Amino acid sequence: MDRREPIPRPADGASTPTPVPALPNRRAANGEGRSRLRGWLASPVALLPLGLVALVAAVLLWESRLANLGPSFWGLNYFFDPSGGAPSVFGVxxxxxxxxxxAGPALALASGLSLAIAISTVVYLPPAPSRLLTLLTNLLAGIPSVVYGIWGYVVLAPYFGTTAQPTLRGFLGWLPGFGGPLSAGGVGSLLAIFILTIMVIPITAAVMRESLRNVPNDLVEAGLALGATPWEVVRRVRLRAARRGLWGAVFLGLGRAIGESVAVAMVIGASIQIPPNLYTPSTTLASFIFYQLDSAFFYPNLLTALTEFALVLLAVALVVNLLGQRASGADATVIVTGGGRG
Amino acid sequence: MIRDRGAGPTALAADGAELAAVSPRLRHRLRLDGIVRWALLGAFAAVFFPLFDMIYWVSVRAVPKFTLATFTEYQVGNAGGLAAMIEGTFVLIGLATAFATSIGLIAGIYTAEYAPPAVARIGRLAGNVLAGIPAIVIGYFGYFLFALYTGWGYTTLGGALTLSVLMVPFVYRTADLAFSSVPASQREAALALGARRHQYLRRLAWPIALPTVLTGVFLAMAIGLGETAPLVYTAGWSNTPWTGLFSPTSFLTGAIWLFYEQPPTLGALLTLAFQAAFLLIVIVVALNLGLQWLADRYRRRLRGLGA
Structure with a gap:
């Protein structure tokens, strides 16, 4: 953040107003009592976002109240029979x-690339190209996920089927998960990982860039003064000083990766199974509850189960997001938005 | 901030030959620095090649088939245009932006100006959390609340309300940031001259904060524009002219989701999907450039205030 600290004033009398801290709320020195009252009256308004979060959770909790949270809910089996002949099993x-x-491989790839991008923009590139590339990265964040989806399904999938998958198996087939049958049309986990990687990068890159930028100049200058090369300063000073923020970026990226529904639904092949290898069609929690909802309207038990799944997704996203905010020093929303400072 | 580049031994590297003679170890370290510098740039290629590839293919599929009918006709079967989706998108985004801006702006100003610090902290945390909730979860929420509980079924209003829940945190957090970062000197000057809080807010803080608030609104619009999951089960679908707030509507992202799997025999629909994608990219690029312009303007303005 480029928020500036107020310049400390010389103490020239008791009437000097206390310097206003950068973030906490400001109160006029006069009318403190009234102001405090107004502050508490204002609280409900300031807490509107909290109210919305609570409302979302409450509605989902209420709608999933009928779900049978037996051990089978946490199991690995999923079976739904629309005719109701056989008992359904909803394992999340x-x-x-x-x-x-x-999400795992996508996040790993995205984190590595984002780190490289962040280091380049903060340390190596001159200001103008650095700004241009930041603008392009933000553009990447703005592209609607369905657009990634249709590009993945129509343009990339055939290429993955004929070229990318066989090539990868040729080189890495001896590794577990990389061998075995290919997916004929190209849709499958590998394509979903690829698409997701591109979608996660803008977020991780933005937060990593801010954390690297916020490393105190004193540390960097000290390193350079000791004769370290720029890369040595990055490795031994910047990366260490920014470690928490970098982890925060990874968690925030994870939040995006597990929450993405539409683009994944379009390219993953929608097959309810644990894929035997990286190429096979599979599904994800978010994409499954997205494309399955319209089949659920006539089956109350399926609808309840899906809502329960949505609740699990919400819980996972909340935990991941809070961890990310804590580590990165909060304000991820503002960082990703550019916060009016580009 | 200090850029590491051009300082330290690198500054001396112009005399590389002499240095190398001094110390082979230093030569090795400098060479490593150079290698890393170019290797890191490779990451940009890995990221931007897909971006350009996508824009290229979407353009190739969409642009040659654009006609006036694409914008004016309604899709019927395997023919027609995107008129209904364009209409619907404008109405949905317009309404959702209005809702999200009013809620987000008021909550942001109260968080920055009036709320006690503890409350403000919780508000900000909740804002960021709300931004992190997956869109499909908001979609479920909107389906239950605005389609079932109200008894409306699929409606434009329900879709817009659901969308606004997703957009609120972006307006809220930027509004809060905008009002929190008005220079302290300005505020003290106003209060010292006897201004009331609302006078300070309206006459002094508001003009300074406006560009940042607008970036938030623009960003929220870009986010809302790109969402599919929250709308499919709240706004429904309709390929006829839009008839009102309480009727279902179609939208550009929905066209892509519905038509992307169409077989070649229904090629016109796939083309419509790509054209919808092209329009979305164009709007997003425009919004991004607008954001950038606002950000630059804001920076210049703050500098003028001597902040």
Missing amino acids: SLFLVDSAIV
């Missing part, structure tokens, strides 16, 4: 595992 863990299989 299957989808959590699938989500992890897709």
